[in-house]
Amino acid sequence: MGLLEGKVAIVTGGAGAIGRAVSLGLAAEGAAVLVNDIGATLDGTGRDLGPAKRVAEEIIAGGGRAAVSTLSASDLGNAEKIVAQALGELGGLHSVIHIAGILRDNIFHKMTWEDWTSVLDVHLNGGYAIARAAAPHFRQQNGGAYVFATSTSALIGNFGQANYMAAKMALIGLARGIALDMRRFNVRSNCIAPLAWSRMISSLPTQTEAEKLRVERLQRMSPDKVAPLVAYLVSDAAAEISGQIFGVRNNEIYLFNQPRPIRTLHTAQGWAPASLTEMMPALRSAFTPLEQSSEVFTWDPV
Known part of the structure; x- marks a missing residue:
């Protein structure tokens, strides 16, 4: 008996590298899986009905139950x-x-309105829509679990991804809002930031030696490593876990902190621009550095 015996899950983007691994991992734990994937290219264009069908066939061939959806x-x-x-x-x-997502990378001052809206539509609006559609059923049955794929691009940063960063950070707010609003119905909502080789990071530049090394490291991170955490988070074993942000990086699982006040300035007289000019340096040592994800995750995955 797996952790998810008798359960049913929907996986959006369920035929991509990470989505496929998650779909198969859930099925391996006994869940019936609806594999939802429109089969678009990395930038969201095109349609291919084959990938979702193939993942569902893999699940069925392994003795599991699956259905296919190619709706957006x-x-x-x-x-x-x-x-x-x-x-x-x-x-x-x-x-x-x-998990469904696309990329339209561009440096911010060259980013088009279509670059912006298309990425937010798939990541954020897609997250809202599928979560909202499931909410009445979860409320009625007094239970359910959401997992939203965020990214270290949002939590830390990356060049040329302001649209992607905004969408993935917004998903964190959505997930936490759901966790707060629906905990009375025993509904849980968490985020994961998977660091694994997939098409979502296959577009990373490889012009410098540092960039090449980073891609080599990422290529050693299997999407299969993401599935166990997702399966655990949607299982009854994680009934007390909600509103959290987890990361997966090969055999590492980590918990991200979330914004809280870390240092304060106070004056009984209130503040003016001139006094802030004088006192703001007191906070400077606690400022978050302007880093990229690659500057934080510097160690080799194991």
């Missing part, structure tokens, strides 16, 4: 159809894992 979860109407399909074909719904 970014549309609320589609999201409601996806949830209805899980309930109808697979007989229930206990977790939603939102």
Whole structure:
């Protein structure tokens, strides 16, 4: 008996590298999986119905149960159809894992409105839509679990990804808002920041030796390492865990801190620009450095 025996999960982006690993990992723990993937290219264009079908076939070939959806979860109407399909074909719904995403990388002053809106639509609006569509069912059955894929690009930073960073950081707010609003219905909501080789990071530049080394490290990080944490977080064993941000990096699992006040300035007279000019240096040593993800995760994965 696996941790998810008798459970049903929806995985958006369920046929990509990480999504496929998660879909197969959930199935290995006994879950029936609705594999949702439109089969788009990295920038969100095109459609290929094959990948989702192949992942579902892998699950079925391994003795599991699976269904396929190629609807875009970014549309609320589609999201409601996806949830209805899980309930109808697979007989229930206990977790939603939102991994679907695209990239439209560009340095900010060259980023187009389409670059901005298309990325937010898939990551953030898609996360909202599929979560909102599942919420009434979770409330009615008094239980459910969400996992949203965020990124260290949002938590720390990367060049040329202001749209992606904004979308992934917004997902953290969405996940925590759901955790607060729905805990009375025993619904949990968490985020994961997976560091694994996938098409979402295959576009990283490799022009310098440092960039090449970074990509080599990332290529050693298997998407399969992400699946166990997701399976655990949506299982009953994690019933007390909600509103958290986890990371996965090969065999490492870590918990991210979340913004809280770390140092204060106070004056009984209130503040003026001139007095702030004088006192602000007192906070400077606690400022967060302007770093990229690669400058924080400097050690080799094991």
